[in-house]
Amino acid sequence: MTFVTRFAPSPTGPLHLGHAYSALIGFHIAQAAGGQFLLRIDDLDQTRARPEWEAQLQDDLHWLGLDWPCPLRRQSQHLVNYGAALDRLSAMDLTYPCSCTRRDIAAAASAPQEGAPQTGPDGLIYPGTCRGRGMAEAGPDDAIRLNMVKATRALPELTFTETGPNHKGVHKLSPETLIHEVGDVVLSRRQMGASYHLAVVIDDTAQEITHVVRGEDLFEATSLHVLLQHLLGLPTPIYHHHELIRDESGRRLAKRDDARAIATYRADGMSPEDIRSILPPLSDI
Missing domain, CATH: 3.40.50.620 (HUPs)
Structure with a gap:
């Protein structure tokens, strides 16, 4: 069975550290398995989705060293x-x-x-x-x-x-x-x-996703999806729910956390290697 996973962000705000961590994990696991990593755009909410946010998140992901096949699947289509x-x-x-x-x-x-x-x-x-x-x-x-x-x-x-x-x-x-x-x-x-x-x-x-890689906050929804x-x-893939990146108070990061947006770190002069260094090691996944 060919390993296929996906990262499926909503283009409703900036890509932050938590998003980056999830994307990096999916990409890392897919590479290790000799499989494929897909980017999917979850833009069901057309009242909030913006093309500029999609362009920014793709640019940030490329900057982090990720790539994927095109064309992309967009839910709105x-x-x-x-x-x-x-x-x-x-x-x-x-x-x-x-x-x-x-x-x-x-x-x-x-x-x-x-x-x-x-x-x-x-x-x-x-x-x-x-x-x-x-x-x-x-x-x-x-x-x-x-x-x-x-x-x-x-x-x-x-x-x-x-x-x-x-x-x-x-x-x-x-x-x-x-x-x-x-x-x-x-x-x-x-x-x-x-x-x-x-x-x-x-x-x-x-x-044809074989492995769903996503945050632990969605684990409780898995029984519903199954x-x-x-x-x-429909077939049931294998699931992998990873730990969440949280702020100093223990809350998981969300799109409101612009201070932790990848674009902000880039503007401050950080490199992709710097971003990886402040995230949990992918080797521990």
Whole structure:
């Protein structure tokens, strides 16, 4: 099996140290395996994606010594594929429309009878307010959610293999965990056509990704992705979730951390070797 992995940033801000670390790990592992490293542009959110951010991130990655084949896959060019997958799940009676706002969900999750609010890969676990609605009721402003109880009702024993440092081994999907710790996640949002969770499994299959290399913050979403792969008849890759780069207070870096943007380090005169020296050694991966 040829090793194929990908780095899939969103062009909504500068490439920072955490992004660079993830890209370098994927590139390093692919090289070590004699495989292929792909760059994919996750630009589903066209309200925030900017061509100048994409140009900057590609320039920064090249400066760090990474390369990849072209043309690139851009999510915004494959909405029809995500729509077809959503239609397939709807035909299986596994989806429903949801009109709840984030404020509605927060209020319902915080109700005294619900206990302490729980979060999952999609934020607050959805309390099921709209679960009784049918797809025939869907309006243009509705999100489309996965009915997790129905989706896991006849779930066979599914597993995925993890090679990352903190979760190494074979993991089994638990219907109870999916229902109570993942919940009825959003599969499609207004103005975006698809959620990250749906798009990523379609993209990985289309690009024949054999190994998904990404940050540990996405480990909890992996069971959801494996479930979607099963429901849609797609292959499951091997997963590798690496440690996150954090700031002095322990928070993971995000696009708000412009002070740690690669472009800022470059402007300050740092070299690619300097960047690598302040990151955990790739030899330890």
